Amino acid sequence: MAGRKPQRRREFGTVRKLASGRWQARYLGPDGERHTAPETFETRSDAQDWLNLIRADIERNHWRDPDAGAVNFEKYALRWMQERGLAPTTLDRYDGLLRLHILPTFGGKDLDEITPPSVRTWRAERLKATGATTVAKSYRLLKAILQTAVDDDLLRSNPCRIKGAGKEEADERPTATIEQVFDLADAMGPRWRLMVLLGAFASLRPEELAELRRHSVDIDECSLRVTQASPELTNGKRVTGDPKTRAGKRTVYLPDFMLPELRRHLQWFAEKEPDGLLFVGEKGAPFRRSTFGRKWRKARTKVGMPKNFRFYDLRHTGNTLAADTGAKLKDLMVRAGQSSERAQLIYQHSTAKHQRRLAQGIDAEVRAQLREAAATQQSVHEA
Template identity: 70%
Template sequence: MGRRRKPPRRKFGAVRRLPSGRWQARYPGKDGTLRPAPTTFDTKPDAEIWLTQVEADQLRGDWIDPAAGAVDFQSFATRWIDERGLAATTDELYRRLLRLHLAPTFGALALNEIGPARIRTWRAERSKATGATTVAKSYRLLKAVMQTAADDDLIKRNPCRIKGAGQEHAAERPTAEVEEVFGLADAIGPRWRLMILLGAFASMRPEELAELRRKDVDQDRGSIWVTRAAPELTTGERVVGDPKSRAGRREIVLPEFLHLDVKRHLDWYAEKGPEGLVFVGERGAPLRRSTFGRKFRKARGQVGLPDDFRFYDLRHTGNTLAADTGAKLKDLMVRAGQSTERAQLIYQHSKRKHQQRIAHAMHRDVLRQRGSTAGQGGSRQTRATVRPLFADREVAEAQQEAADEKQA
């Protein structure tokens, strides 16, 4: 009778029975050291199946060392922000979102402890406590940080999987009419009048106006060059640097009605010399958000604009007017210093008068085409369908208008 053969020894990992009766699986990491599975198993085959799955993951390159994801979220997210080289305002925003909205929930957790269910719960709680825009921005930051953790093989997969959670659906911003813009410019006083007008009709951002210098204003060409910006942080620090994006560096051709205001402001209020700031306070100091903000809110109240109307909303007026000229989307983006089509579309508004203008243009075009078709005989179906819609007098007018345009 032959000897009983022992089962072949495992080539990957090891399985052993614990005093409790449960089975433990251990597997080698990249350093060759055996490490235990995160859980124990009811049976030996269950433990061996788990080891087979780990071995397959390592062979495919999909295996993630559980110890790698043990770093806490607060430390990793802070380092993530430090390494990005962000603009001052973006850096400040991210640190505020981390401090107020992410760290209280995730800060002390290890990266590999943050799962989809925990994120869904956090988002639901934040949605009750703060605005939808802030929640969307916080979620986008969380998703970006966790994606880097996945790219660095600290976690297997990004746990942020809520569709549309990072999209902002802000309410339609108020838009000032042209007369309201001029009323605001008059109410705020002569020193700050041009700032209001450039914010609206040149689509300039407040931080761009704060760093505008005499050398950037070309009165002969009737244009302004935007090359720098000076956003003011919540700490009051004035940070001088590049515009918001690469598209922010641009030449803005001014409408002619602004030329006199530009000349007067440069003569009366701007600092002297090519490097002189165009906008300074009564005591010659650079523009400060807090001081200007008080004057803006007071003037806003005098004109009757809503309390939530911001200086940035002046860009809506200018960009909508520019769009109404029939300018191409690319030209509108260049004028406003925007790098994406989506950003430009935010600033274009379709009011009833715009819809009426479209309807009237369609009306005139159909009249012209109908008149042209009637003159050529047209098809039986066209004559039968279109002819009853308009009086003969309107057709005659449309034909005459079409002839005049062709002659011109």
Template identity: 65%
Template sequence: MGNSAAVGLNFELVELRQVSFRAYAEKWVEERELAPLTQDLYLYLIDKHLFAFADLDLDEITAPRVREWRAERLRLTGAKTITAKAYRLLKAIMETAVDDELITRNPCRIKGAGKKKAAERRIATVDQVDALANAVGMRWRLMVYLGAYGPLRPEELAGLWRRDVDLDNLRLRVRLAEPERMNGRRVLGDTKSEAGTRTVILPAFLRRELRWHLESYAEPGPDGLLFVGEKGAPFRRSTFGRKWRKAREAVGMPEGFRFYDLRHTGHTLSTRSGATLKDTMVRAGQSSEKAALIYQHSDEERQEEVAAGLDATVRKAREEAARKTAETPSGTNLARGQ
């Protein structure tokens, strides 16, 4: 959001008082190269959370008004995270207005207002991942496993084709992403970042799941989608979301546990199985300017070791669960004193 390049609006001949925040903000979003979901988010924030400034001229947005707006949003909604996002967007837009010489100083000067410490993400146990995969149904169980043990993002799963799957060597080639926008339309495009384009080596216990899915549910042909709905339509977030919520309830997982939290589960298990932070970043396709200073190359051989370690961790957890189940006396045997 911090890009302060001029938006190129023809405000030179317009009085400051005639430049409304809404017109400027929408143009600000329009003239940036944003991912579709990011563009949707910014327009949503402008419409639903920055509406208090919509009809104001840019020079009417003062520091006291920004403080009052933030305090009111927090008081009425208690939504600290979304309020912080809205504040960051407002600050970025107004910073560009300063560069465009439409205002003399950015009115967003509240220290720490754009920061929100993320809550500790929930993780699932191996048993819970298995239970979720069973509860969501045969067509979608592989999606649960790839979300946890890939770990792949939902939009990456939606963009997988048959030719991206190497069953013999247990590899998935992540090349594309198909996020679903707020209007329900899917957008075929690049992965979230350059690091998102990657080869994921899967743990060996997923071979049977992957083969079964390819034989039973994936579209035919090299360009056939890996995940399609019951009626042959491409994966839809809304449709899968309903199935996910039912599966989560059936398993007894907390309401706040999202499909995306499976990625955190995968990170945690990989680390426990011996992967370094560098390895997990490569595996999950994450990158940032800060991460670029920390995470170096993780070669394919090391990724095979990570996958093997993950395989051993899951197998051990399953065997332990099965052993405990076998050792638990049945109600009949207890009644008999056995």
């Protein structure tokens, strides 16, 4: 029996010669829409080769709508943030990074106009204009947004491909001496003295201090119960909620020398109701970061501390002091309210007894250093 003639493969797409003499390629895509090649070709063969590449992509399920990436980056990024269900503080931080560092360069571009070279150029320019930590955070945000665009089939690949660009390598933060902590507390004045001491000797975060209330204080145990935090957003509004980490809800035992400080503050400055705030401004309103910041900068200058010493560095100071007592890692993490999935088993067995012992160690160290400082001053006066 005579063999059948092999069937010719059905032609894919069409090519036609334009008045210019060049060739145009068109095809019907899987989406049912007719697509035209983004450029014309010198020969019919070149146009057909392009169609063959498109056909191969379709057969391998690699085809992507060539117009899919024609979406404005700014609109996509803003929708990305709204759809993430982000915490108010995270949304506030991302908004700042986007507005100040990303949109000025990419806001007017479509997604498919953002290329690896343009990302490299943007990052290099940002590093000249701002700190490396901010650039790393901005890069991570840009990469996350564009990765979602890849997942949405709007981009074939993510143009953020710089190895290590999202890694933060923050400088070691400065610490204060015990004497400097007390000097700062004195310089801040009676109303804010306790806040400085708690920032250092209780290792509390600023947003945790802002939400401490009268009922948070246990005078008999010389301790504080941290249950909520109230970070301040860029617009000045405070958002009250759970602490930064799951381990943030904790009891912090204080060194014994803090007891008179607690009593004095409760008597003179804290709101009188059981749920009254521990720290309020001179006019009775919750303290504002801007107002407190001005006082802090003046106190820092008066004491002679470096300009890069932030209020948050008191927490670092306290953590360092606690570590110097020889406490175990799990006890240090509980006191500081630090948490991670990997560290969960490390700190979960830290007991109140361990925490009291840690506080006693801090108390002994502070008293010893204060005695040493006083003796040094006395010898100077007598000389």
